[in-house]
Amino acid sequence: MSPLDQTALRQAARDMRYLLARGYPRELGLKLTGDRWGLDAPAREVLRRGAFAPREAEARRARLLPLSAAAGQAVGVDGHNVLITLESALSGAVLVAADDGVIRDIGQRGRHFGPSQATQQAAGLMMDALAGAGAGEVLILLDAPLSKSGELAAGLRAMLARAGMAGQARAVAAPDRELAAFGGLVASGDSMVIDAAARPLDLAGSIIRNLEPRPFLTSLEETA
Numbered sequence: 001m002s003p004l005d006q007t008a009l010r011q012a013a014r015d016m017r018y019l020l021a022r023g024y025p026r027e028l029g030l031k032l033t034g035d036r037w038g039l040d041a042p043a044r045e046v047l048r049r050g051a052f053a054p055r056e057a058e059a060r061r062a063r064l065l066p067l068s069a070a071a072g073q074a075v076g077v078d079g080h081n082v083l084i085t086l087e088s089a090l091s092g093a094v095l096v097a098a099d100d101g102v103i104r105d106i107g108q109r110g111r112h113f114g115p116s117q118a119t120q121q122a123a124g125l126m127m128d129a130l131a132g133a134g135a136g137e138v139l140i141l142l143d144a145p146l147s148k149s150g151e152l153a154a155g156l157r158a159m160l161a162r163a164g165m166a167g168q169a170r171a172v173a174a175p176d177r178e179l180a181a182f183g184g185l186v187a188s189g190d191s192m193v194i195d196a197a198a199r200p201l202d203l204a205g206s207i208i209r210n211l212e213p214r215p216f217l218t219s220l221e222e223t224a
Helices: 003-021 026-036 041-050 054-063 079-091 117-132 149-162 175-180 191-196 203-208
Strands: 075-078 095-097 103-105 138-143 167-172 185-187 199-201
Touching: 003 026, 003 041, 003 054, 026 041, 041 095, 041 103, 054 191, 075 079, 075 175, 079 095, 079 103, 079 117, 079 138, 079 149, 079 203, 103 203, 117 149, 117 203, 138 149, 138 175, 149 167, 175 191, 191 199
Parallel strands: 075 138, 075 185, 138 167, 185 199
Antiparallel strands: 095 103
């Protein structure tokens, strides 16, 4: 994005926060601010995934745990969410450092996702981070309706075994429901999953912030 686009995004984000804080529906706020500032589709996705009402953003930031909190703890992983975000980072796709402290991609790849060589690289980063943090048992849940989820789960189980980590990887119909009831840390960048989790962790974001070279992060902060 050009510097002019960045400026427009930050102005639009300011307006979006104002509307959300006053109870405007998210989609209406997005349309009003996107139209006012002439944002294209990718820019609107940055706004959709990055701008939140200040109180909502502050509350979510306060609950997010650092990766170090995984030491000795069970960790439930929102598998496709984490892997797709990491793949986006590795491919140079647009990433947004959201108001709530979470790093998100804007690619909307979910229903079109299929495992690739990039998935293996992303999975390696995920495993290394969990192992490096000294995580206890790991449960990786994948969206069963997505292409080759069963094969991906089998590959992740093999990676856990090779890393000497206790855990399991499964393809299930509704990972978010299982993660909401999970007793340990829950790794996801999805705001609904984070809000439902007792102990949320932005695993992908923690990894991305430590990549070298560090991927460019689009920020909606006025002073960025």
